[in-house]
Amino acid sequence: MTTLRTRRVPTDRLTQQITEARSEGEPVLFVHGNVSSSVFWHTTLTALPDRYRPLAVDLRGFGGTDPRPVDATRGLRDYADDLAALLAALRIDRAHLVGWSMGGGVALQYLRDRPAAVRSLTLVNPVSPYGFGGTHGADGALNSADGAGSGGGTANPEFVRLLARGDRGEESPLSPRSVLANCYVKPPLRPQHEDAYVESMLTTRTGDDHYPGDSTTSTAWPGIAPGTRGVLNCLSPTRFRIDDLHLIDPKPPVCWIRGEDDVIVSDTSMFDLAHLGAAGAVPGWDGTPAQPMVTQTRRVLDRYAAAGGAVREVVVPDAGHAVHLERPEEFGGALLGALSA
Template sequence: MTEVPLLPGVRSAFAQTDRLRTHYLESGPADGAPVVLLHGNLSTARFFEHLMPDLPQYRVLAPDMRCFGESEPAPLDATRGLADWADDLFALLTFLGIEEPPHLVGWSTAGAAIARYAMDRPVASLTFLDPVSPYGYGGTLPDGAPCFADFAGSGAGTVNPEVVRRIAEGDASGESPFSIRNVMNAFYFAPTHREPREREDMLVAEILKTVTGEANYPGDVRTSGNWPGSAPGTSGILNALSPKYCNWSGIVDLNPKPPVLWTHGSADLVIADTSPLEMGTLGASGTVPGWPGMEAFPPQPMVAQIRAVLQQYAEGGGSVRMEMFAGSGHGPHMDAREKWLEVFTDFLATT
């Protein structure tokens, strides 16, 4: 695939921080208020590149997070949840001499990372973009409690190994439903949305930079006597997302509370109350046999869990703005770009 140059005004650089060598994109003036865009699982900074020229008054940063893109392929400690990502970001901002509290945007997985950052350090605002549930991904009851004590049904053991194999082999084709090109088009965007072919090729190439293996994506696996037979290990991104380690409901106790914007696609298949990627839904549909039933392992109500925690945040005195994007998928900043930018820039202007 032909390399696609960066958009005008977007710069690429590397920073050797005290944690790892981080690749990042940057735009805007050096003295602008810092806005940081953090990508999610199986993506990179370039999934935000198309927004950066339209934020000219801000110093916009979009790093490649640990495990992804062109940043150093360092292992990820899943037992810290997404704290490795939060600490990596702080190290980058420190390296760049940015002391002003940043506006943070966290897409999907990175929603947990920006929440962790805010629980440890001051921020100007938090924008949750189709974030992972406050109780992690998979294997929880509606109140966030685990379905099983060992958190079976979450973590690296729940990923389709064919997807992992094709990423590791650099499969850029569309020959299989498990080729990352088809996975991206099926799950990242609305069914009606398709990126221009050149940009689609570029995004596929970016995903294929994912570092695969037990230390990164998806992580290591523990066997379990509970359905579906696996429990989270201690390394890698999918284990970091397990409710065993990922829990950002503690933001309700922040004092002071930064303003929050939550944007979400109504047709999101990744973060949903019945996500077809989550074990409760797969068990209920019969796709994964042996399901223990609705009482023991229901589909995780992810959107309801996000809403409940943010309502608690608001009831505790926090400012929360919620915007659902009708018909959008997991990435409304892509399939509803203009509308998403309008909401986001209005939010920034009023914080």
């Protein structure tokens, strides 16, 4: 049985916590999503063959990494630059990157800025290259110039309150455990190690500098626009936008693995205020279209492929947002194929 080791690594930006399975082999860096930590990768780390050196990092403000403030005006570059500092401290020149959800966006930004340092990129139910919320159409056109409908003000305040309180129950449908059970995975599945995943979610730092971040008002529906600090603001399409990935050189292979029934990253996301408005769950909806998140990712990767990059899309049926937890065998097979491409 593979034994995991967790340690904190000082870097020139901050001290970061990592979990690793071994110290030799081709490095594979796993990047977690929002409201989680490297704990969500533990079972994946133990499943990789000995030829690989799997390690998972806690992003700033999550898990055991220093809770430095997040400058949302840089999009996801605070996180991507942290990854570069970590790999430099570990003396790793090139690594395979595996990014889930928001971590997929961090990995995309890392690839965009440092393509020669990436052996391969695996995206797991990634955030759209045009951010989360506030856009329409396959090319990510803004609904409003100020990014209305995205950013820190879009978080459900009750979920934030229960997260900050450390709620471990499921009396509320907005508790971390309920969100894990109903949104991270496809019901009725309850993942193994559920308690550990809830504890991982509860490591999320909350507030304006962390999750969800600050916000501003907007004259455009739904009346809120992104601020300049914190997690959800760096996912705003006015802060994070990768529409020129096809121009990078070199172009490492990209594998896109997604659960077919994801309700978080979807063309009809239950976390997109425009889609919720159309469903009558957000008042005053003015016809603003939902963000086609999957379609947008496909458009960017199609351009990458047309420019000479190798791209593979793997759709896992009957799985949701955390496909690596829900269907580990199918996920593991697809991941190994990506790492050996």
